Amino acid sequence: MGLNNNHGGNIYEAARKYCLREEEILDFSSNINPLGISNKVFRALKDNLKDVVKYPDSDSAKLREAIGKYHSINPENIIVGNGATELIHYIPRMLISKKVLIPVPTFSEYEAASIASGAKVKYLRLKEDSGFGLDEKALNKALNSVDMFFLCNPNNPTGQLLPKKSVIKIADSAEKRGVVIVLDEVFIDYNEKESLISDAVKIKNLIVLRAFTKFFAMPGLRLGYLAANSLLIKRLNERRPPWPVNSLAQAAGIISLSDKAYIKDGISYVKKESGFLLKELSKIDGLLPFPSSTNFILVKIKNDGINVKKLYNILAKKGILIRDCSNFALSERFFRIAVKKRDKNKRLLNELRNIFAEY
Amino acid sequence: MGLNNNHGGNIYEAARKYCLREEEILDFSSNINPLGISNKVFRALKDNLKDVVKYPDSDSAKLREAIGKYHSINPENIIVGNGATELIHYIPRMLISKKVLIPVPTFSEYEAASIASGAKVKYLRLKEDSGFGLDEKALNKALNSVDMFFLCNPNNPTGQLLPKKSVIKIADSAEKRGVVIVLDEVFIDYNEKESLISDAVKIKNLIVLRAFTKFFAMPGLRLGYLAANSLLIKRLNERRPPWPVNSLAQAAGIISLSDKAYIKDGISYVKKESGFLLKELSKIDGLLPFPSSTNFILVKIKNDGINVKKLYNILAKKGILIRDCSNFALSERFFRIAVKKRDKNKRLLNELRNIFAEY
Structure with missing residues (x-):
């Protein structure tokens, strides 16, 4: 089933590969509204x-x-x-x-x-x-x-x-x-x-x-x-x-x-949180985030000591999924993250800060 | 959307056409297990x-x-x-x-x-x-x-x-x-x-x-x-x-x-009820039901005074849907009914008895 595995959101495969429970995975790899379903x-x-x-x-x-x-x-x-x-x-x-x-x-x-x-x-x-x-x-x-x-x-x-x-x-x-x-x-x-x-x-x-x-x-x-x-x-x-x-x-x-209220809240939440993530990602030495008009952000790894496969593995072992962008025909230096709720975004930012402080 | 209308179970179109509420339709046109979902x-x-x-x-x-x-x-x-x-x-x-x-x-x-x-x-x-x-x-x-x-x-x-x-x-x-x-x-x-x-x-x-x-x-x-x-x-x-x-x-x-119990019950219920329907349909002058190995029965109208379009209309006005089989490349004398629960089967049988007593 070749094509099926080339997408974000495959928590099922990640759960099997990294011995995680599906419900404990923090999934930044699929671009879903962080407010969840209305x-x-x-x-x-x-x-x-x-x-x-x-x-x-x-x-x-x-x-x-x-x-x-x-x-x-x-x-x-x-x-x-x-x-x-x-x-x-x-x-x-x-x-x-x-x-x-x-x-x-x-x-x-x-x-x-x-x-x-x-x-x-x-x-x-x-x-x-x-x-x-x-x-x-x-x-x-x-x-x-x-x-x-x-x-x-x-x-x-x-x-x-x-x-x-x-x-x-x-x-x-x-x-x-x-x-x-x-x-x-x-x-x-x-x-x-x-x-x-x-x-x-x-x-x-x-x-x-x-x-x-x-x-x-x-x-x-x-x-x-x-x-x-x-x-x-x-x-x-x-x-x-x-x-x-x-x-x-x-x-x-x-x-x-x-559901007009949900639509309005979703838009303003993502705009605010996307701005926060972009600003914080920019501050991490070794990362270059690209400005985004939607609920995900493309990030380039500037640091030569680590590529996206390695970063993916380190984060996956901690139960965090990012989207490896190499099958978008980008180099092995790009990943994509979805905008999630503030506490989850902070957890990802902390992990990234720690990782890039080492490399 | 030509093809979409040639099937049983289209309670939506029937509701619009015969001014019925979807939930009051007695649908013998789609072949669904009469026990409902497990x-x-x-x-x-x-x-x-x-x-x-x-x-x-x-x-x-x-x-x-x-x-x-x-x-x-x-x-x-x-x-x-x-x-x-x-x-x-x-x-x-x-x-x-x-x-x-x-x-x-x-x-x-x-x-x-x-x-x-x-x-x-x-x-x-x-x-x-x-x-x-x-x-x-x-x-x-x-x-x-x-x-x-x-x-x-x-x-x-x-x-x-x-x-x-x-x-x-x-x-x-x-x-x-x-x-x-x-x-x-x-x-x-x-x-x-x-x-x-x-x-x-x-x-x-x-x-x-x-x-x-x-x-x-x-x-x-x-x-x-x-x-x-x-x-x-x-x-x-x-x-x-x-x-x-x-x-x-x-x-x-x-x-x-x-759900083994549901599977067993579904099989025995349909076998019993299919036998009942076949027997009762056979007794109606003007109808010829074909023996069936599943949860529906094909019926031929023997009486020349009424065709399937007319029968469909009479029943639909009463909120009962049967499956007109003319688009199965059968003549306008065939219809199909699903096996439903006893009370519903009885209601259909009563309507059919009354209709064929007239023609």
Whole structure:
């Protein structure tokens, strides 16, 4: 099951490897809202448990209605999936892409999905010295020879956010070349005004992906969605297998979007805590954290005496997981950490301070 | 979302169309264990709700271990999926089938999945006058020109069960011709000794499908699995997207298989109640029920004055759903009903008696 182990959040494998109990692991490797699941959603899940004896609504009609209302778009322009990753694999297959452009570093499933669908992959290297920014000239050149472009905004694992007006410019450029952009906004909830989801229905070649996994802290339930114009939706829906989304995920999704207080608190908590982590990480000799617009931070190890494998091992033995970023095609000097609650962030910072005082 | 509406259990659409409340619908259209979900599983779901904030185990290691133990097979020979239907769509795509043989009538997703994967479909008509049995000679001839064969045993919607020794003979015949058999046993729990799942790992071209949906009454959670020999498993697993099964389905699956009392009760309840329904249906002038080896019964309307659409409408207005079988490529005289609890079965029987007394 090769691909499955290349992601954060694999507390099961870590528990087996380091003889830890799953519940004692402090997991900085998966980017989940530190506030945990909303109380309202938790209660709704309890109330809906009895309904698992019924088939879920295959059309997810009420959920698509709630999502449509939240983003002010027509529910007919939305497709829901068994997590955003299911949709990432579904899109290049259904649109029969031949050549896909993928920035490097970014989320590894774009590449896996493209290859699985039979497409060739062209890579666009993001350069460290520009803070992993997209070079417009290089992008436009690369777009000439592909039919699909995966763009993660904010990008995973760099945390860099492109402002809406830049993405619109890229979308225009892609449209001129007949390239479909798959814009993955699963980490944009902290900067909702930069999202293009409400615009997707009007742009010819744009598919916007979102998820409940991260911001609403329910990766265990699997729930993601996409929005696009009617023509793309028609092509994507043509042979969609029935019952992609389980009934509890549907119920949780509907309640999540109505919990305005949770949404507001999640945004302000992460912004504050992300600032704290960035400031404290910067003070540690040997570490270079990159500024982030979302709930995780990419960090470079400047000290030559230690690489990420070694750091990962030291921390894992203490029950702390970080995300080794070497399979993002970064060097063995990069790791990613999620923003968690203050006490947990402090514990990680203390461990890092101790480790880097030694090296 | 064309395909999605061609199945039983769509209480959501029926509620909208007939102005019913979802919870007041008496649903004979979906084939779910009438005992409902096991109490042990329900408690386990409650206990595991808090874990939806973590990613599910992408490998479903503990669940595959439990399934392996239950069927006495190696967990490495098992793949779990987001419902059996997800796997039905996955198999012909991953094995790049060119031509698929499908009996008629049978579960409609075999055809949908084959067409979606780009394969051509060849149909093998099961004849009503032989009780919808498989004709060995016609089957062997048809197997010569295909590379995959979907076989549902017991068959949906006919309820007919092929004994194990007949299926082994078919598997031999398929193996000689290089044909992969996808043997869908999602309704075999009432006749476990006829299952080929423990043999699948030793047979070259056989994939056996099972589900938790029906027998364990949890269609809302989405959980199915397949077993096959190591070579087939390797090909199927090669580019499997991560996190196919949500964490609650994994927890429920593990507990289900350990609940021996529930399993025993479910089997004996359905056998008794299926016999009762068959006997009572036979007494109604105008109806011809077919003997069934599982938890549903196919019924033919003999009376010319009423067809299935009309019968469906009359019952739906009273809040009772039956499964119109015309999209199984049967004539407009067939419907399928699930075996439910005695009081509900009696209510349906009463309605049918009244209706057919009129026509």
